[in-house]
Amino acid sequence: MRNFRRSVWFSWPYRQRLAASVFCALVVAVLWSVNLGAIYPVLKLLSSGKNLQQWIDEEIAEQQKLREIDAKEVAKLNFALATLESRPDTPEREKQKRSYSADLARATDAQDSHASWDYRYQWLRAKLIRHMPTDRFETFLWIMAAVLVCVVVKGVFEFFHESLVGWVTNRTLFDLRNSFFRRVVRQDVRQLSAAGTNDLMARFTNDTEQVGSGVKVLYGRVIAEPLKAVTCFAAACFICWQLTLTFVVVVPLALYVLMRVSKAMRKAAKKALQRMSAMYKILNETFSGIRAVKGFTREAHERRRFRQANYEFYRKALRLVNIDAFTNPAIEVLVVIAVGLALGAGVYLVVSGSMYIGIFRMCSQPLSFETLLQFYVFLAAIADPVRKLSSVYTKLQGAEAASARIFELYDREPTIRGNADGPRLITVKKRIEFRHVCFAYNPTADTPTLDNVSLTVKAGETVAVVGGNGCGKTTLLALLPRFFDPDSGAVLIDGVNLRTAHLRSLRKLIGVVTQDTQLFDDTVLANIAYGKRGATREEVIAAAKEARAHDFIEKKEGGYEALMGTAGSNFSGGERQKVALARAILRNPQVLILDEFTSAIDMQSEVDIHDALKQFVKGRTTFLITHKLHTVPEIADRVAMMESGRVLDFGTHAELLARCEPYRRLFESVQMWKTDAAAPGSGTKESAPLADARVPFAPGSPEGTKPPTQRDAA
Numbered sequence: 001m002r003n004f005r006r007s008v009w010f011s012w013p014y015r016q017r018l019a020a021s022v023f024c025a026l027v028v029a030v031l032w033s034v035n036l037g038a039i040y041p042v043l044k045l046l047s048s049g050k051n052l053q054q055w056i057d058e059e060i061a062e063q064q065k066l067r068e069i070d071a072k073e074v075a076k077l078n079f080a081l082a083t084l085e086s087r088p089d090t091p092e093r094e095k096q097k098r099s100y101s102a103d104l105a106r107a108t109d110a111q112d113s114h115a116s117w118d119y120r121y122q123w124l125r126a127k128l129i130r131h132m133p134t135d136r137f138e139t140f141l142w143i144m145a146a147v148l149v150c151v152v153v154k155g156v157f158e159f160f161h162e163s164l165v166g167w168v169t170n171r172t173l174f175d176l177r178n179s180f181f182r183r184v185v186r187q188d189v190r191q192l193s194a195a196g197t198n199d200l201m202a203r204f205t206n207d208t209e210q211v212g213s214g215v216k217v218l219y220g221r222v223i224a225e226p227l228k229a230v231t232c233f234a235a236a237c238f239i240c241w242q243l244t245l246t247f248v249v250v251v252p253l254a255l256y257v258l259m260r261v262s263k264a265m266r267k268a269a270k271k272a273l274q275r276m277s278a279m280y281k282i283l284n285e286t287f288s289g290i291r292a293v294k295g296f297t298r299e300a301h302e303r304r305r306f307r308q309a310n311y312e313f314y315r316k317a318l319r320l321v322n323i324d325a326f327t328n329p330a331i332e333v334l335v336v337i338a339v340g341l342a343l344g345a346g347v348y349l350v351v352s353g354s355m356y357i358g359i360f361r362m363c364s365q366p367l368s369f370e371t372l373l374q375f376y377v378f379l380a381a382i383a384d385p386v387r388k389l390s391s392v393y394t395k396l397q398g399a400e401a402a403s404a405r406i407f408e409l410y411d412r413e414p415t416i417r418g419n420a421d422g423p424r425l426i427t428v429k430k431r432i433e434f435r436h437v438c439f440a441y442n443p444t445a446d447t448p449t450l451d452n453v454s455l456t457v458k459a460g461e462t463v464a465v466v467g468g469n470g471c472g473k474t475t476l477l478a479l480l481p482r483f484f485d486p487d488s489g490a491v492l493i494d495g496v497n498l499r500t501a502h503l504r505s506l507r508k509l510i511g512v513v514t515q516d517t518q519l520f521d522d523t524v525l526a527n528i529a530y531g532k533r534g535a536t537r538e539e540v541i542a543a544a545k546e547a548r549a550h551d552f553i554e555k556k557e558g559g560y561e562a563l564m565g566t567a568g569s570n571f572s573g574g575e576r577q578k579v580a581l582a583r584a585i586l587r588n589p590q591v592l593i594l595d596e597f598t599s600a601i602d603m604q605s606e607v608d609i610h611d612a613l614k615q616f617v618k619g620r621t622t623f624l625i626t627h628k629l630h631t632v633p634e635i636a637d638r639v640a641m642m643e644s645g646r647v648l649d650f651g652t653h654a655e656l657l658a659r660c661e662p663y664r665r666l667f668e669s670v671q672m673w674k675t676d677a678a679a680p681g682s683g684t685k686e687s688a689p690l691a692d693a694r695v696p697f698a699p700g701s702p703e704g705t706k707p708p709t710q711r712d713a714a
């Protein structure tokens with residue numbers, strides 16, 4: 001239960017409310033046993049034919065009579081012992097002395113007990129029965145009225161108990177979720193992608209819910225039920241503690257059963273939670289990729305996948321149910337054995353009229369039938385909370401399993417540290433350098449994702465990073481904002497190793513626009529303003545204009561207040577990319593990383609955006625990952641050609657065309673495709689990158705042969 005204890009620890013700030021809830025539970029428990037105790041006077045009224053005053057007077061007289069008998073017995077035994085003392089010291093005398101001493105102890109005991117009962121009855125008469133009516137039926141009505149008042153008061157305290165427990169539980173969950181989120185969001189991209197979104201979601205929702213039910217049960221039933229059992233136990237002890245002890249004999253056996261059950265329960269709960277996570281995964285994949293599912297008519301496949309996952313969960317859940325179902329009867333059998341033992345002993349005492357079972361003295365006076373019945377009621381009342389507690393155990397085990405899953409992630413320390421005391425990066429003055437960088441997503445893989453990459457980019461330069469799919473372009477640039485750290489080698493800005501730099505200052509330097517736009521289900525305004533804390537509406541609009549997004553936003557119903565939908569789903573792919581670009585522009589970063597950011601943008605907009613970008617990238621160091629090689633000569637000062645995780649060549653477009661065979665091939669393949677696409681009847685579409693008449697750069701044109709940009713020429 002170590003993990004669940006940690007979850008419970010989140011309630012510590014609310015201990016005062018918790019203490020108040022315990023107090024309420026205590027009042028409820030006391031009133032509960034008081035109500036049960038009303039059975040005894042009612043039975044007495046019915047069976048004895050006397051009113052309560054007569055009954056108590058008789059009881060007091062009886063106790064006093066017994067005390068007198070005991071006193072005489074004690075005096076007699078004392079005298080006998082004194083007489084023995086005067087006799088010669090023989091073994092016979094010693095034997096008799098021992099026997100008299102034992103009798104004397106018993107008689108003194110009985111005398112004390114009768115004195116105590118005498119005192120209790122006197123107290124009861126003075127405090128309570130004196131005020132009761134003498135008529136028997138009226139007395140019964142009084143008792144019923146008192147029970148009713150107790151029930152109402154108990155109900156009020158029950159309400160406060162439940163309400164306080166609910167408050168503390170939800171507050172605990174609130175703090176746990178916040179703290180969990182804070183810890184998880186600090187973790188590295190690598191750690192988070194290893195965990196997977198669906199699993200994270202399951203841990204934040206289903207698992208915290210499970211912890212919540214555990215916490216609720218702990219502060220609710222685990223406190224209230226034992227308190228009820230304890231008050232009834234105390235009442236049963238008050239009647240006859242020796243008989244009550246026979247009831248307790250079964251406790252070690254019950255504990256053993258609970259221990260075994262708990263172990264099985266914990267295991268089963270963990271497995272059920274894992275299956276639930278798997279189900280979340282399928283749900284998320286299916287509904288977030290619903291177009292693919294429907295487009296490829298894979299509904300049946302998804303249905304089968306879901307059914308399988310659902311079945312696995314159902315099996316694990318069934319196991320949980322079975323263990324749970326076993327606990328209740330097992331505990332009930334044990335409780336019945338315990339009650340049976342105590343009751344059997346009690347019945348023997350009533351039937352035989354004796355106070356002994358064998359050599360054991362079980363009570364200080366013979367048990368009456370009414371007393372035994374009241375005793376039984378209290379025992380049954382202990383059994384009820386115990387039975388309820390058995391199901392609590394399964395909930396707590398579920399909460400332990402869920403807590404274990406939560407703290408497994410919670411405790412994971414980020415490998416990429418914030419370096420609060422590291423050098424702050426305010427600007428890029430000289431250069432950004434990748435120095436012998438090696439990196440692998442999978443450390444055991446034969447070939448690393450990045451293999452000894454060295455690249456030095458001057459401040460203010462625009463560098464296009466090109467190469468085939470999967471050659472490591474995105475990975476290389478992900479090292480810059482430290483989404484990952486290189487396994488060996490270093491990335492440096494103006495000679496400062498990024499591993500040692502102040503992380504937040506580094507990330508504030510950088511603006512990233514990716515193909516996967518990563519927008520939020522909020523207004524357009526909020527999505528763009530996400531790029532800069534405290535951005536004004538005017539700044540947002542200016543950034544949108546620069547990203548060529550203003551016009552379509554204005555046309556949209558609601559304008560800047562229009563909702564983007566989940567992941568920007570209310571907007572087209574190109575519109576999303578423009579909003580993402582506006583967000584990066586608003587950030588006004590020193591270093592701009594554009595990762596295929598125009599992949600979904602139409603040719604006209606692309607041309608416009610490139611025009612705008614030419615202005616925007618001035619004075620910034622820009623990395624541009626693109627497969628649209630025709631844009632390279634126009635925007636980029638230099639080109640890094642990558643292949644299989646290595647930088648094959650680095651230079652101007654013209655230099656690479658002249659000396660880098662793979663680059664030339666790649667470039668020419670784009671030109672060939674462009675020529676085909678432009679041919680009459682080729683079914684040219686606007687989305688084809690080279691089909692538009694306003695291609696920024698076309699080979700064969702005068703621009704194709706001259707150095708592509710002014711900066712390059714410079």
Ligand SMILES: Nc1ncnc2c1ncn2[C@@H]1O[C@H](COP(=O)(O)OP(=O)(O)OP(=O)(O)O)[C@@H](O)[C@H]1O
Pocket residue numbers: 193441442449467468469470471472473474475476
């Ligand atoms: N999270 C990841 N876990 C494991 N492998 C990954 C991960 N991300 C990328 N890879 C692998 O690393 C290699 C480089 O990926 P990267 O995304 O950097 O390529 P890229 O050059 O940007 O490709 P593309 O042009 O297709 O976007 C690929 O082989 C890819 O499969």
